[in-house]
Amino acid sequence: MTYPENFEQKIEFHKIRQYIIDQCLSTLGKERSESMSFSSSFDEIRRWLKQTEEFVRILQEEDAFPSDNFFDVRPMLKRIRIEGSWIEQQTLFELRRSLQTIHAIVAFLRRDDEKVPRYPELRALTENVVIYPDIIKKIDGILDAFGQIRDNASKQLADIRRQLTSTMGSISKTLNAILRNAQSEGLVEKDVSPSMRDGRLVIPVNPAFKRKIKGIVHDESASGKTVYIEPSEVVEANNRIRELESEERREIIRILTEFADYLRPFLPDLAVSYDFLAEIDFIRAKARFALQINAIMPSLENRPLMDWVQAVHPLLYLSFQKQNRKVVPLDITLDETNRILIISGPNAGGKSVCLKTAGLLQYMVQCGLLIPLKENSRVGIFRDIFIDIGDEQSIENDLSTYSSHLNNMKFFLKNCNEQSLLLIDEFGSGTEPQIGAAIAQSLLHRFNERKAFGVITTHYQNLKHYANEHEGVINGAMLYDRHEMQPLFQLSIGNPGSSFAVEIARKIGLPEEVIAEASEIVGSDYINMDKYLQDISRDKRYWERKRDEIRRERKRIEELSEKYQSSLDEISAQKKLILAQAKEEAEKLLSETNVKIEQTIRQIRETQAEKEKTKQVRQTLNEFKEKVAAADLNPADVSKTGKKVTHRTKKPVRVAESISAPFVLGDVVRMKGQTTVGEILEINDKKAVVAFGMIKSSVGLEKLERVSNNQLKKEQKKSSNTSDLMYEKKLNFKPDIDVRGMRGDEALQAVMYFIDDAIQLNISRVRILHGTGTGALRQIIRDYLRTVNGVARFGDEHVQFGGAGITVVDLM
Structure with missing residues (x-):
C-alpha cells in the first residue's frame, strides 16, 4: 500500500513512467506501462526484475532479437467476433507481420530448449503462446509482400482483374487514336496525354475546340484553359470498368470475410499471443531505460531492508547528464538495528533529494524496475510506503499546511508497522517550533515502538538527541564545507548534521549586527552546539581511521601467526618422523650387535679357547665396534625426503658485554x-x-x-x-594545515592531530597557517608547540611566504 493517492507525483515516479512509455514500440507496450503498479510480493518482484535483467543482457549481447512490426491489432480481433464482419486489408497486413514477429520472438527464446535456457524468465513467458504458421500461410495466399491483394487470391478475382486489364488496354488504344487525330487537326496540344477524372479516362482539350470532339465534359481546370472530355467511343468501355471495379471490391470483401470466418476460432489464443507481445514490448522498454540510467539487478531479500551503496537519483542523473555534471551518490543503510534515519543539515544541502531518492528507488524496485546503485548493495521489500512531503494546504477542505501534515501523521500512526517505510520531510515544521518539535518527538517515539522503518529530515535538536539516546533510530548528516561555505550533498550516517544558519546568513550578506543580536538572543551555547557536534564528528573520523590501521595490523599479525603455527606443525611432524626412524635404526643396530656377540661367544666355546682363534674372534668383534662407532659419527639418511640428521656440537654462548660499560652513539x-x-x-x-x-x-x-x-x-x-x-601514509601526508576561521579549541585539536602524525611519519618540517588577526590563535598554537618533545624549534615564515601568519615547525 502507498499513501497518499498522489504518491507517484510526490516522488516524481510519473516522469519515470513517461520515460518508459517513450521507449515502447507500440500501444501494446504503452498500455502495459500505464498499468505498471506497486507490488509487495517477493516472488513477483523478483520475476519482474529477472525478466528485465535478462532483456538488458539481450540488448547488450544479442543482435538477432526481432524488434520490428509491433502492431496492436487487438481492436480488429475484437471486432471480427461478430459473424459477417471482415478484416481491413491494411489491418490484415499488420496482422501478418506482427504474427511473424511473435513467431520469431518465441523461436528466439526457445532456441535452447534442449539445454539450460539462457533467458529462463523470458522463456517462461512463451509457455502459453500458441504459434499458428498456417494462419501466416493463409494470409500469404491473400496478400503479396507489399500488402496488396493477390490476383490469384480467388478464381473470381483473377477473372475480374483480367477483364479489367483487357478493357483498360482497349480504352487506352482508342483514346490514343482519338488523341493522335485531334493533335493532327490542331485541336489538342502535342505534349498532352490521357488523364483520369472521376475514375474515367479523358482527354484534355482547349475550351475553344471542345465542340469538335464528341463526348462528355467531366471537368475543367481551375484556370478554365483546359476541359476534360470523355470521347463517346469509350463511354461504354469506361462504364464497364466501373462495373468491374465494383465486382473487384465485392470479391475482395468476400475473401476478407471468408478469412475472418477462418480466423474466428483462433481469437482466444491470438489474444494471449498479443498479450505476450505487449509484455515483451514493456520489458524491452524497461531494459532500455535501465541502460539509460546505468541500472542493475540488485541483490533482493524478502525482508524490510535498505543497504545501498552509491545509489543515484535517476531523474537527477539524466538532468545532470545533459549539463555534463555528475551526481553525488548516496550510501544509506536501514536494517533491524537502525530502522529510522534522522537526516539533518543545512538548507539546500540535499536532505529532501536524499529522501526522494530513497522513496523513488524503493518504489521502482517494487514496480519491477532496475535501479542505479553498486553491485554489493542489498534491497529489501516493504509492504507499505508512506510519504509526507511538500505543501498540502487546501482552501476547499479548510486545511492549513500544518493541519495537512498532522492528517498524514494520523494515517501513518494508524497504519504503520514493521513492514512499513515512512518518508517524512521537515518533520514537525509548520507551527510554533517548540510544540512542533515536541509533537514530532512523540510521534517518532511511537513510530520506533512499532518498529517501522523511515527516512526523516529535520532541523530540530531534540530529534537529533532522541536518535542518539534510543535504539532503532540513528542520526545522519548532509555534509557541508565550512571553509568554502557550500554543501557537499554527501550523506554521513552516524552523526547529526548542523544547519549552519549563522554561517549561511553571513555568506548571504546579512548585516553583522543582525547576526550578532540573533546569537545573543539564543545564547552562545546554542550557537556553539553545532560546532561541538562537528568537532565530535571530526574526532570520530580520526579515531575510526586509527582503528582501521590497527585492524589491518592485527590482521597482518594473525596471518603471520597462522603461518608460524603452520611451520611449527610441520617441524613437529618432521621431528616425530625423524625420532621414529632413529628408534627403528637403533633397534636394528642393537639387534645386530646382540647377534654378533652371541656368534663370538659361540665361536670361542667351539674352539675351546684356543689362543689364536680367540684372538681372531676378538679382532672381528673390534672391527664391528669400529664400524658401529663410525655409523654414530657420520650423518645418516633418516628421511624418505632425503633430509639428514646431523650431530651438532653446541657452540659456546657468547657472554654479553658488561652493562656497566658507558653507552656510545650507535649502541x-x-x-x-x-x-x-x-x-x-x-x-x-x-x-x-x-x-x-x-x-x-x-x-x-x-x-x-x-x-x-x-x-x-x-x-x-x-x-x-x-x-x-x-610509507603509504607518508605519501599521502600534506606538510601544511590551514586552521584559519576555526575557534581556538578547534584549531588546537586539529594542530595536535597534525603534529602527532608528522612526528610519527618522521617529517622534518611542517607549516601551520593561522593568519594574523588579533594573534590569539597564533599564541595558542605556539604555547602548545612549546610542550611537545618532538618539536626542535618553530618560528615565523619568511615575509615573502606569509610572515607572522604562518608558523614553521622543525621536528626532531
Missing part, C-alpha cells in the same frame, strides 16, 4: 623490562635520544640496557610490514 639498546629495541642517536648528559622504529624518544641512561645486533634485526623484520603502511 643497540632497549628499555629495561621491554622487548622493543632501538638505536642511540644522541647522548645528552644523563639522557639519550633513542630511535624506536619510526619514533624518537628521550630516555634516561639508567633505564636502558644493551642488546645484541641479532635482536635488532629480528625487530626490524617484524616491523617491515608496518613500515610499508607508514
